[in-house]
Amino acid sequence: MRERETDVAVVGAGGDGPALAWRLGQLGVDVTILEAGPFYGNEEWPAPNDAPGGEASGDPADLSGTLYDEQFTSREGDMNDPVTGTLRWGPADDDRPPWQRTVPQQALIAQLSGVGGTTQHYYANHPRAFVTAVDDQPQWPIDYADLVPYYQLLEEVHPVEPAPTTPKAEVFFEGARRAGYDLNEGLNVTEAGYRPFPNAISQPDERLRRDGGDGDEYRYPDYEGDTLAMHEHQGGPHPREAPFRERARRSSNVSLVPRAFDTGNVEIRPNAFATDVLTDDGPGSVEATGVEFRDTWAATTERLYADVVVLAAGCVETPRLWLNSGLPDDGWVGRGLTTHWFDFVTGIFEPGAVESLVGQPAVEPHQGQAAGSRLDVPGVGAVAVNTFAPGVTAMAVYAAGRGEWAFDRDTAGEPWDSCGRLAGRELKERMADYRRTLTLICHTDDRPRRDNRVVVDESTEDEHGPVPLVEWEPHPDDDARRDELARRGAELLNEAGAAHVHRTDAAPILLHMQSSMAMGKVLDAGGEAKNVDRLFVADHSALANGVGGANPTHTGQALALRTAERVAARYFGGVDDPVGDPG
Amino acid sequence: MSYTRGTFAALVDALVPETPGLASRGPEHVPGGLEAGLEEAVVERVNSFVETRGLASLAGDAVPLAPAVAALLDAAAAELLVRRRAEAGLRSPDDAFAGGPFCRLSREDRLRALRLLEDDGVVAALSERFDAASLGTVQFLASSLPILVEFVYYSETTADDGEHSLGWRQADYPGPSDGYPVLLGYEVESFEENDY
Ligand SMILES: Cc1cc2nc3c(=O)[nH]c(=O)nc-3n(C[C@H](O)[C@H](O)[C@H](O)COP(=O)(O)OP(=O)(O)OC[C@H]3O[C@@H](n4cnc5c(N)ncnc54)[C@H](O)[C@@H]3O)c2cc1C
Numbered sequence: 175m176r177e178r179e180t181d182v183a184v185v186g187a188g189g190d191g192p193a194l195a196w197r198l199g200q201l202g203v204d205v206t207i208l209e210a211g212p213f214y215g216n217e218e219w220p221a222p223n224d225a226p227g228g229e230a231s232g233d234p235a236d237l238s239g240t241l242y243d244e245q246f247t248s249r250e251g252d253m254n255d256p257v258t259g260t261l262r263w264g265p266a267d268d269d270r271p272p273w274q275r276t277v278p279q280q281a282l283i284a285q286l287s288g289v290g291g292t293t294q295h296y297y298a299n300h301p302r303a304f305v306t307a308v309d310d311q312p313q314w315p316i317d318y319a320d321l322v323p324y325y326q327l328l329e330e331v332h333p334v335e336p337a338p339t340t341p342k343a344e345v346f347f348e349g350a351r352r353a354g355y356d357l358n359e360g361l362n363v364t365e366a367g368y369r370p371f372p373n374a375i376s377q378p379d380e381r382l383r384r385d386g387g388d389g390d391e392y393r394y395p396d397y398e399g400d401t402l403a404m405h406e407h408q409g410g411p412h413p414r415e416a417p418f419r420e421r422a423r424r425s426s427n428v429s430l431v432p433r434a435f436d437t438g439n440v441e442i443r444p445n446a447f448a449t450d451v452l453t454d455d456g457p458g459s460v461e462a463t464g465v466e467f468r469d470t471w472a473a474t475t476e477r478l479y480a481d482v483v484v485l486a487a488g489c490v491e492t493p494r495l496w497l498n499s500g501l502p503d504d505g506w507v508g509r510g511l512t513t514h515w516f517d518f519v520t521g522i523f524e525p526g527a528v529e530s531l532v533g534q535p536a537v538e539p540h541q542g543q544a545a546g547s548r549l550d551v552p553g554v555g556a557v558a559v560n561t562f563a564p565g566v567t568a569m570a571v572y573a574a575g576r577g578e579w580a581f582d583r584d585t586a587g588e589p590w591d592s593c594g595r596l597a598g599r600e601l602k603e604r605m606a607d608y609r610r611t612l613t614l615i616c617h618t619d620d621r622p623r624r625d626n627r628v629v630v631d632e633s634t635e636d637e638h639g640p641v642p643l644v645e646w647e648p649h650p651d652d653d654a655r656r657d658e659l660a661r662r663g664a665e666l667l668n669e670a671g672a673a674h675v676h677r678t679d680a681a682p683i684l685l686h687m688q689s690s691m692a693m694g695k696v697l698d699a700g701g702e703a704k705n706v707d708r709l710f711v712a713d714h715s716a717l718a719n720g721v722g723g724a725n726p727t728h729t730g731q732a733l734a735l736r737t738a739e740r741v742a743a744r745y746f747g748g749v750d751d752p753v754g755d756p757g
Numbered sequence: 758m759s760y761t762r763g764t765f766a767a768l769v770d771a772l773v774p775e776t777p778g779l780a781s782r783g784p785e786h787v788p789g790g791l792e793a794g795l796e797e798a799v800v801e802r803v804n805s806f807v808e809t810r811g812l813a814s815l816a817g818d819a820v821p822l823a824p825a826v827a828a829l830l831d832a833a834a835a836e837l838l839v840r841r842r843a844e845a846g847l848r849s850p851d852d853a854f855a856g857g858p859f860c861r862l863s864r865e866d867r868l869r870a871l872r873l874l875e876d877d878g879v880v881a882a883l884s885e886r887f888d889a890a891s892l893g894t895v896q897f898l899a900s901s902l903p904i905l906v907e908f909v910y911y912s913e914t915t916a917d918d919g920e921h922s923l924g925w926r927q928a929d930y931p932g933p934s935d936g937y938p939v940l941l942g943y944e945v946e947s948f949e950e951n952d953y
Contacts, residue, residue: 248933249919251912256905257802271808271819278884278893280875280900305953318953326950336948339941347944357944360951370944382940392936401936414935532941540930541937547944564928565912573907576900577876579868595903597772597868599779602789605911606782608928631890636808643890681900 176476180206182741183465183480185448185495186713188291189727190734191486192430193328194712197738197753199437203746206230206441206478208467210487211287212266213444214294214409215242215418215427222444223260223268226471232441234432237418246409250563253408254295261286261295261409265470266445275490276631276643282574283644284685285488289444290427292488292685293727297406297545297560298374298423300334300728304552304619305364307722313622313692314718315699318362323754324732325361331433332374332424334728339370340402340542341384341532342612345523346559348531349670350549353662358550363724368549371558372728374424375400375410375543394420406544407566426731445470449638451483451499451709460502462709468638482745486713486734489687493628493715494642496691502705506695508629510622511644512720514555514686515652517616517679518571519590519663521672522607531670536609539567545615549662553619554655555723557663560615564608571613572596572604576681589664590677604676612667616659619723620652622689646682688726691715693733700744701737708745712737763855764827765796765803770851771867772906785926790906791853793915793923799906806898826898827855829880833870833899834858836878842869874899 182198184191187209195205213219217238218228222245245260247253253260257272263285264272275283286292302325308318328334337343350368358367376399382392392401394416401412401422410423419432434440450466464479485492493508501507525535539561548558562570575595577583583594596604604611631643648656664675691711693701701716703709712734714726721729735753742749758766769790779786790796803823835858837843845863854860859867874880875896884892909915911924913932920932 249913251909251914251922252919255802255908255912255914257805269818271805274807276890276894277897278890280896282901282904336943336945339944340939341941343944344941359945359949360953361948362951362953364953369948372948378936378940380940382936382938384939384941386938386940392938397936402939403934403936405933408933412936538937538939540934541939563912564924564930565908565910565914567928568911568924569904569908573903578872579865581865582869597903598774598864599776601773601907602776602779602786602927605924605928606779606786608930633891 177479179479180204181480181746182482182484183208183478184484184486185465186291186485186487187289187431187442188486188488188713189293189426190713190730192426192434193731193734194484194486194738195440196430196434196437197735198742199434199439201742201746201749202439203742204439206443208446208448208465208478209289209442209444210447210470211444213289213442214245215239217241219444222266226445230441230443232435234435237432239416239418242411242418243414246411248405248408248411250408250565254566263287267471274634274636274641276634276641278643279645280576281646281682281684285490289431289442290425293425294409294427295407296425296727298425299371299545299558299725300332300374301372301724302361303724303729304722305362306552307619307719311719313694315694320736320754321729321732324735325728327735327753328728328731332429333376334372334374335377337370337373337375337543337546338378340546341534342537342539342542342559342561343370343547344532345528345537345612345670346547346666349666352669353666355549363550364552366551368547371546371548373543373546374429376422378402400543402542404540404542404544404561407562447638448487448495449498451495451501452477453706459707460705461707482708482710482741484710484712484741488713489690489715490628490642490644492711492713493690494630497630498639504696504705506692508690509624509627510692510695511626511628511646511690512620512622512688513646513682513684514720514723515618515620515648515656516683516685517656517660517677518613519616519660519667520571520611520613520676521667521670522604522674523610523612523671524673525610527671527673528610537612538609539611539613549666551659551662552722555619555659556617557614557659557666558617560613562613564605567608567613568605570683571678572601574680574683575678577679589661589668590675593677593679614663614667616656616663617686617723617725618652618656618659620648620720622692622719623649628690644684646684686726688714688717688720693718700740701733702740702744710737710741758853758855760855760857761824761827762796762800763853764830764857764859765800765823766791767850767854767860767867768830768902769796769799769906771864772903773910774864788923790910793910795906795910795915798909798915802905802909829874829895830859830870831857833873833878834862836873837862837866837870871899871902
């Protein structure tokens with residue numbers, strides 16, 4: 175068996191792993207990231223879905239905008255098909271099926287493999303946690319103030335900026351104003367109010383003003399920053415022809431991986447699925463010593479030994495790897511999963527109503543950023559504009575409901591005109607109204623509960639061992655919060671003049687996942703496992719709760735930066751110039 | 758037409774049917790999933806959900822799950838009928854359909870049958886009683902079907918040229934773009950580091 179050594183072995187180059195690796199690299203620590211999926215936009219892998227390609231990459235010169243343009247076509251079937259898409263949870267080899275999970279209930283899980291992880295198709299919404307979710311809910315062992323310096327660093331480097339107003343955003347803002355909400359202008363949210371999203375998307379060129387467009391091709395180098403093409407879900411590769419690291423949507427592969435490579439101390443090995451955390455059992459304590467992994471092309475097993483191991487495989491695979499490695503379970507491993515208990519409310523507008531608000535007859539959901547405006551409701555959650563291409567719209571808004579079909583439901587007395595899954599003529603009529611549609615997502619402040627969990631399904635194995643089993647059910651209190659958000663969303667749409675409002679009553683959609691290896695439960699306040707030395711967790715599973723329903727990646731990455739400093743402080747001789755308070 | 762394909766045709770037809778009643782919105786709104794060969798695309802995907810392991814992998818990369826799903830749809834249709842939950846009577850199946858009970862139900866009853874697999878039907882009741890992950894997986898699979906069908910239909914997947922699918926045309930979606938001049942300004946110029 176091939177064996178190698180490094181200072182820190184990180185499992186997973188998703189949303190958060192690269193943030194930690196970048197900070198450790200800056201501190202002079204050598205890091206190897208093992209990533210289960212492919213590396214898109216990298217010259218070491220010119221045909222990442224067809225051939226094994228190179229072994230590892232750590233040189234910024236390997237990153238290729240040209241390959242990224244070829245691989246990310248912006249078509250939703252190509253990119254987002256959960257079975258065959260370029261962006262899916264599965265091996266790089268696209269002749270093979272996706273990787274399996276046991277989900278014994280109605281639910282949809284959206285996680286991606288590959289460098290960038292699930293941020294490859296995220297909308298780059300980067301709000302901070304709600305202050306009260308960290309300081310007043312009981313789970314966090316650290317304070318909101320401890321996170322702020324790391325938030326600030328990310329806001330500067332990604333950068334995170336107010337999303338531009340576009341026609342669909344203005345429809346939302348006007349609905350919010352008429353419903354009586356004030357504008358929230360602060361980064362630290364404690365009161366209900368509406369605002370543009372703080373987004374990790376570089377702001378667009380001023381020439382993209384409406385009516386200003388000169389019919390150009392909106393491509394680099396003529397155009398830098400966002401081009402308002404709304405292809406975040408398809409990988410967000412705009413502006414076309416730009417260097418890899420200058421794409422506007424700042425997923426971790428585009429924003430943080432190049433910075434990590436710049437340090438000269440970080441390399442990523444894609445197509446490497448970690449299957450075992452190696453340990454030494456000392457007297458009274460267990461200590462992590464490395465990781466065993468499987469090359470997904472060659473099917474060979476290798477070992478990477480390290481002084482510290484960091485798990486950043488996401489909320490489902492981190493607990494699976496932990497449990498399959500036989501590490502100690504204090505009763506909270508994989509438990510306490512939060513998901514923001516999503517729902518959608520959608521408004522369809524008559525041309526006259528939209529014209530009077532924004533001077534054009536249609537909402538045009540496919541133009542502008544996918545999610546650029548939101549309503550914060552601390553203690554309850556948030557309601558945000560979420561717009562998709564048609565296939566994803568049909569799938570999420572009209573097909574992902576639970577319970578009875580819409581044709582078997584009565585909505586008399588409700589603020590929505592229809593509710594539930596659509597099919598048949600009704601579906602086709604709604605989809606024919608696509609360009610007059612504004613969809614809002616409800617992000618519920620659901621609370622961690624022990625029964626909502628990731629365990630392993632011992633009866634189902636794939637080549638990486640027993641597969642994860644995921645179960646999530648809402649508590650009645652979470653249902654009540656979600657209902658409140660759906661009502662507020664419907665009210666806002668009605669105030670804006672929607673002719674028809676539809677509520678999805680979604681089944682569990684697991685796409686924001688947090689807190690399945692929570693700090694304060696499984697981890698100490700530095701992100702290190704309470705029961706295993708030299709083993710840290712730095713992905714969203716480390717979050718102590720659902721951060722109030724704010725999109726989680728800003729907090730996940732902030733915490734990962736903080737954990738990097740704790741790793742260096744505890745095992746690599748300290749941090750000279752810490753970003754935050756060296757606790 | 759095989760049993761599997763014919764049963765999936767009945768599923769596709771229930772979710773995205775031909776709609777002559779929408780002709781007033783334009784002729785492009787009439788055809789549905791069968792016209793686009795959607796059942797084929799869905800069968801292909803269901804047959805690549807799950808990777809084979811061990812000896813079975815000699816026969817191919819993936820478990821051919823679609824015939825089993827077709828049989829489940831028929832079982833659910835039978836349950837709907839036995840429990841007198843069907844609201845319309847039985848009909849002779851469309852030419853494109855197979856001959857099982859699922860294919861003989863009205864469109865809405867086919868969807869009610871699918872619901873029995875998710876919730877409330879025999880399989881769902883057993884999985885509650887035994888807390889059995891493998892039975893629960895049937896619920897997961899059943900609820901994935903509308904999601905898969907509606908996604909594939911409204912994406913570009915069924916288009917010959919990779920763009921002008923029926924779904925995209927019916928949604929009047931122009932397809933991928935380099936960008937749009939739609940900037941109206943900024944509601945907030947920059948966020949403040951406010952007290953909390
Ligand atoms: C459509 C969509 C839009 C979203 N938009 C937003 C948004 O706007 N803002 C926001 O905050 N959040 C958003 N999210 C959620 C966000 O993308 C995730 O919360 C975030 O990426 C999670 O980060 P993570 O590091 O915990 O896990 P991931 O990003 O999922 O990364 C985990 C990585 O680990 C790898 N891995 C897993 N197991 C192994 C193993 N055993 N060995 C090696 N590697 C492994 C995976 O392949 C993956 O790359 C969105 C999600 C979706 C699906």
